[in-house]
Amino acid sequence: MSDLSIVLCGEAGQGIQTVERLLTRILKLSGYNVFATKEYMSRVRGGVNSTSIRVSSEPVSAYIDRIDILIPLTEKRTKHLERRISKKTLVLKENISTNMDAIGAVCGILKIEFKVIEDYIRYYFAKKGEKVISDNIAAAKKGYAYGGSLKYEIKIKPDKRVVEDLLINGAEAVGLGAIAGGCSFISAYPMSPSTGVLVFLSQHAKEFGIVAEQVEDEISAMNMALGAWYAGARALVSTSGGGFALMEEGLSLAGMLESPVVIHLAQRPGPATGLPTRTEQGDLNMALYSGHGEFPRIIFAPGSIEQAYELTQKAFNLADKYQIPVFVLTDQYLMDSYYNLPSLRSDLKIEKHIVKTGTGYKRYALTRDGISPRGIPGYGEGLVSADSDEHDELGHITEDLDLRDDMVDKRLKKLEAIEDEAVPPELIGPENYKILVVGWGSTYQMIKEAVAKLGRKDTAFLHFKQVYPLPEDTREYLGKADKVIMIENNATSQFGNLISLYTGFEIEDRILKYDGLPFSVEEITDGIKEIIKHG
């Protein structure tokens, strides 16, 4: 076996997170490719949570159902975990009572050099003192001996290059992308699964000169961010569906003020409180239609850690360039998943579009492309007036209805250039496909692996990381296929409907999942096979 799937389950508070953290780092430092994700309950203690870790000779980055080794730290099981256990699953019940035993056991099974474990424990618990360190090392050693004694057959080859790889989860990738995009302001209210981004940026606020403020509500978050952009900062708001619902009024304000703003919207299943700690792609329609009135926007939906980083970076540039809201639509699965990757670019260009104003400056000057050069107060001789009422070129209230037409046209005119530079979808597989599997956002890695596993020469995968406005060649890609299969982590195929609305292309075959868990590779291969079988 060259691809091992290990699952640890335990009650909240039993330290599953520590196991995930330590084990993935130790494995990576030993040269193993790793992938990890977690599913958990909305509680601080008790319940049953699980972490899935894949260890492989090749890079792995997708969630699978199969469990080769299950390490339960509790007797309790959820139905959704029970379903993943097969006859082939090795359940390590004996000799494991603490999380450190579990780490030791896995390392013992994989015959990892004990020194790597010991060194990492020393590094990780450095601040806790010698007693904690030696106790943990002793526990790991006990588990290690037990793991080694199992004689579990595996053939995973370590790769030296992996040692230098990065381990970054989705939340960190969005946070790093924001920094790379010149983010200097974040106003947010904590809400799962978006909180990681607020935490990350708060922790690095000092280093990077970022104003990080936890506000009283999401209404304030959005309005504060717009004030920040107005005064020359590059601001981010980070939230989930319910929080974004409160931001909608402010989003519309961004539309009217022609203010840039970057919105990180980490989806979780709704409606209302829904399943607070789980995943779904259910808020695409919300992002697309949010805010009263008509105004342009861009919606990105990264499918990988690299994409989360680069698209968040790009979101700042495009928001500033077009003076519009730009969404980065993620979800709990992407936020909480990670795998080793070689590097992230630190040289992405920060494009600033602020102009120095002159006397008589007109914030909403009517221009050919609809973009009025954006000045800020205190920079230049001009005065900057931004107004939520319909306004004249100077930014003062108007009820001149001809001017209203001009201003609406001006704002919407920007969509042309925005469409022209839409991020194209990525085609993976043969160009002369007959079957085209379509996905967007965080299902990327699972669909990619599933389609590769199917190994069909007639099947390709088309992934959209910009879901609005749709890239121009969308219709062409779909039209070339005999059969198109849409895969979405929601119940109503929101992206399929969006494609139909904008291209007239109807996608009949859909694989949808909305139980709060991400798709597994197996579910996708089975789903595609089933559809192909039935013609």
Next chain:
Amino acid sequence: MDKKEFDMGPIDVAWCPGCGNFSILKILKDALADINVDPKNLVMVSGIGQAAKIPHYLKCNVFNGLHGRAIPPATGIKASNPGLTVIAESGDGDMYGEGGNHLLHAIRRNPDITVIVHNNMVYGLTKGQASPTSQAGFKTPVQVGGVFEEAFNPIALAIAMDCSFVARAFCGDAEQTGEILKKAVGHKGFSLVDVFQPCVSFNKTNTFQWFKERVYYLEGPLSREEAFKKSLENDKLPLGVFYVNDKRLVFEGQLSPYAENGDPLFRREPARTKLAELIKSKKE
């Protein structure tokens, strides 16, 4: 500074003839000129309502946002460029009703901004419904049997929350109101100025005469306890600076970007080397 500095010239003003807003506008322009505020460095932020149109009527930078939402952008502006003078100005419905939560938390946060609230105890732009400060018994087409809720007391609330500057003025007294506004803008920290103002179109109860008969000046600022006691008076209505706490830390002063560098955020260059290092640190 020349008082004409803030004049917009001939513009169409959307207020009713005789509205107290006109006097507040004039008093504000004069006060700002007196303390030499540079219009280029001044940002007037407002929400929605008749009072909230005020930024359009004086020459300065304007952020006319949403109903109830003047304070969050004002805070964001100050935090992004602490060198700007930021005034948020709207009516009682906007600041005390729709935006009540923002007011509470801005008092806690204590950004160096001035909040001026036109308090006419009625909704003007929506044509005569009760506002949070409407007094019990006040009849409107909506509150047909008269308002029965307890009137919102912004002064008592602000003092209870240890707001760093709390004052009340009456637009019928240009001189004293101007003095209060100058102190408020000059104060380092969050300043709340509640300004009594008659609404000639929709409030036939709390008229110019009504205010005139009830207001008097206190000798402030007072201790917090004394100020609070005064804020509860509702037979006679005290005016002036009730309370000042200049020991409170200012929000933007606490923000890490300004610990060693006072530059506004837009003047800063990205820290590329640090980003490369941070990415690298994710190896462990």
